[in-house]
Amino acid sequence: MPAFKVITIAAQTTLSLMTMLLFSCSEKPADIINPEPKKIKERTLTIAILPEQNVFEQKKKYKPLAEYLSNALDVNVKIKLLDSYGSIYDEIRNRTIDGAFFGSFNYVLIKERADIEPLARPVETGDISVYKGIIFTRKDRKITGNVDSWKGRKIALVHEVTTAGYVFPRWYLKKYGINDFERHFSKIVFTGSHDAAILSVFKGQTDLGAAKDLIFRKLLSENPAIKNEMIILAESTAVPSNSLCVRSSLDRETKEALKNTLLSLHETKGGSMALQALNAVRFKETKDSEFDTLREMAIDLGIDIKTYPFRSRR
Amino acid sequence: MKKRLISGLGLVLFIFTIGAMVVIKNLNTIVVNQNLINEQDIIIGKYNEMLFQMKGAQAELFRHQAGYTRNIEDLVNYIGMFDENMGFLSRQYAGHIHDVACMQCHTKIEERLTSLKGIFTEINTMIKDYKEDVSIMITTDDENQMRFLESAATQKGNTISGHLEKIRHAADKMRGEIKGKRNALINRSQIVIFSTIFLTIVFSLIIFIVLIRGITGPVNSLIKGIQRIASGDFSQKVELQTKDEIGFMAETFNGMAERLSTMIDEKDRLLRTLQDFNLELEKRVKEATDKLRLTQENMARAETLAAVGTLAAGISHEISTPLNTITGFVQLTLSSLDDTSAIKGDLRVIEQEALRCRKIVQGLLNFARPQKHEEKLTEINGIINETLSLIEYQPSMRKINIKRDLNEKLRPLDADPLQIKQVFLNLILNAIQAMQDGGELRIVTDNTGSGIMIEVSDTGTGISEGDMQKIFQPFYTTKKDGTGLGLSISYGIIKEHGGDIYARTSSDKGTVFRVLLPSLHNAGDPGTPSPDSLDKRG
Helix, strand or coil: CCHHHHHHHHHHHHHHHHHHHHHCCCCCCCCCCCCCCCCCCCCEEEEEECCCCCHHHHHHHHHHHHHHHHHHHCCEEEEEECCCCCHHHHHHHCCCCCEEEECHHHHHHHHCCCCEEEEEEEEECCCECEECEEEEEEHHHCCCCCHHHHCCEEEEECCCCCHHHHHHHHHHHHHCCCCCHHHHEEEEEECCCHHHHHHHHHCCCCCEEEEEHHHHHHHHHHCHHHHHHEEEEEECCCEECCEEEEECCCCHHHHHHHHHHHHCHHHCHHHHHHHHHCCEEEEEECCHHHHHHHHHHHHHHCCCCCCCCCCCCC | CHHHHHHHHHHHHHHHHHHHHHHHHHHHHHHHHHHHHHHHHHHHHHHHHHHHHHHHHHHHHHHHHCCCCCCCHHHHHHHHHHHHHHHHHHHHHHCCCCCHHHHHHCCCHHHHHHHHHHHHHHHHHHHHHHHHHHHHHHHCCCHHHHHHHHHHHHHHHHHHHHHHHHHHHHHHHHHHHHHHHHHHHHHHHHHHHHHHHHHHHHHHHHHHHHHHHHHHHHHHHHHHHHHHHHCCCCCCCCCCCCCCHHHHHHHHHHHHHHHHHHHHHHHHHHHHHHHHHHHHHHHHHHHHHHHHHHHHHHHHHHHHHHHHHHHHHHHHHHHHHHHHHHHHHHHHHHHHCCCCCCCHHHHHHHHHHHHHHHHHHHHHHHHHCCCCCCCEEECHHHHHHHHHHHHCCCHHHCCEEEEEECCCCCCCEEECHHHHHHHHHHHHHHHHHHCCCCEEEEEEEEECCCEEEEEEECCCCCCCHHHHCCCCCCCCCCCCCCCCCHHHHHHHHHHHCCCEEEEEEECCCEEEEEEEEECCCCCCCCCCCCCCCCEECC
């Protein structure tokens, strides 16, 4: 056989085999992700999160922010989930936390008893940095905005130290002449979180519910089935969204750095991602005076904010 | 040879490449399988983690519900990590759901993965409900709701754990299957590797041996051929059937040897031609020299004869008159004397000697003044027979055997028959005189290319070398009573006829005279036929 022919056949066979090799079983399984070990930092800054909605969602929501702040401030920013709105006071008092995203009424109450400072709060799309308390029901309950129609019904509230989940419905009923809030309903259920209150109504466990409009709308947008079944009966005036407040005893540099970082969060890529998780576009400064409306509402209700009890879970 | 080397190298490389490719392919498959096993190990690890996380979450939940702790971090973290692992596994399996490579070995992989996807979806749904239940349960103050949710969450957690154990078992089974396949592949690969190495070595050796033989065989043949040719044997050829460089070299070498052989043959031929030419040249030079010498001799003889003739004519004329006077007075005296006279005898002697002198003078005159030459068509055989008839009855002929070898078809020629007869008579008489004790007289006639040839030979005593040089000179004779003019006259007659005369002698064989005469019937000159070994004299 001539040399050329031998070489040609050899080359053809080699190419075929190479092609076979390339296209057979050559794909490797997906790489196993080995995350980089986290840098161990000297200081820890513990920020508490209220269980205003599903605690797992809360954790997921605030985790990117904690990570960003850890890197930006070079401190170990730890998110602490609280199981109750009432427990925040104990945590502040015991200095087990350095700060927290306070609910507005929570802030008003604690501000009177502990030395805390508001720093900033997230601003959602549409420049929304406030929320309203809402009272809602299922459409099929045939309940109207007339508070008389609410009588004898079961209502789902969040907690005694929440604006939307307790103060507003009380204020609203009082506004319509119903002073004995507890007796107007056949049963009051404190669900502990806003979404739990909404779900309680949706599932028919209660007839009415009170919660934050922001959480209500978010839950409805994520669950079309709920959206079609629910109806809002009343809305409160706007109060500041949950703001990050810190202990005043915290060193000034940390407070300043934390505030500045939050206010410039939207300017960085990592910050933008953290904002995205919070469903926000930026942070804005929160001032104590912004809570005056709520303080007046408490006065209207006859609530002594200096002595109002923090009811912890059980 | 280059082609062979390239072919051999190509073949070895081909075998090696195939072997290497097979090995690489197997290694690749083994690596892929090993990666799959590693992946499976990680997946199983993840299942274990998830089981631990789920059980940890359940325990944390219980502790929280029982009031042992207010901390829900661990619970949330457990579920968070569970979620992360779930997401990781979902992505991991989703990455293989349409994996063609996986399907090559695992025919039911898609079916399995689809089934797994269903379980994952169920777990995801359950974990979502679980989280919702747990979250509400943690925050609610409603005792009934709390109990209900606690029971529901526990049940869901257990179901999830059950599912996890089920799929962990399936993953473990799959890992076992992959491991089995990997081990089988390793065994097979080992066999393939060893076989490939063995085959590569064997083929390499075979090709090496074939190549070495292919190189050394023709080279040795070429060397032998070169040695044979170097020793001068150009008839041998280097016999190679190969079509490679060595074959080409052998072919070229054969061509060169062939050309060399042709050149040597040509050289030999030219050498032989040159030698022949030399011989011919020498021969011709010799002939030319002989001819020149003969011519010179002839010229000298002719001059001598002319001088002798002139001298003889003068002397003869002067001597004839006194001789005639002597003869006349002697005869007159004799006639006047009686027969008894005492001086009569002496006078007769004087008369005889005077007559002999007159005869000699007459001969000289005949020589100096040739007789009248009258040519006519003459039959030489007839003249020879007439001449022989004149002498055959002489007493000296009794001991001599005459042998005639006459060509009956001898060409006639234009000649003077009397002069020719005189020539033959001289030659025959000389021959007879040479055979005093008997012998054989042989006369031969024959046609030649341009005339005729007559040989007169005897078996007598022959002529000495010194005499041979002078036999045609006038007055030279070895006989007591000879005049020394017979052969000189014969030579002159033959020359006058345009012919030639040669003589050859030997002491034991006798003498041969050869006469060549041109035929009148032939065009041109009678030429000078080669006398062969006869010496030309004259």
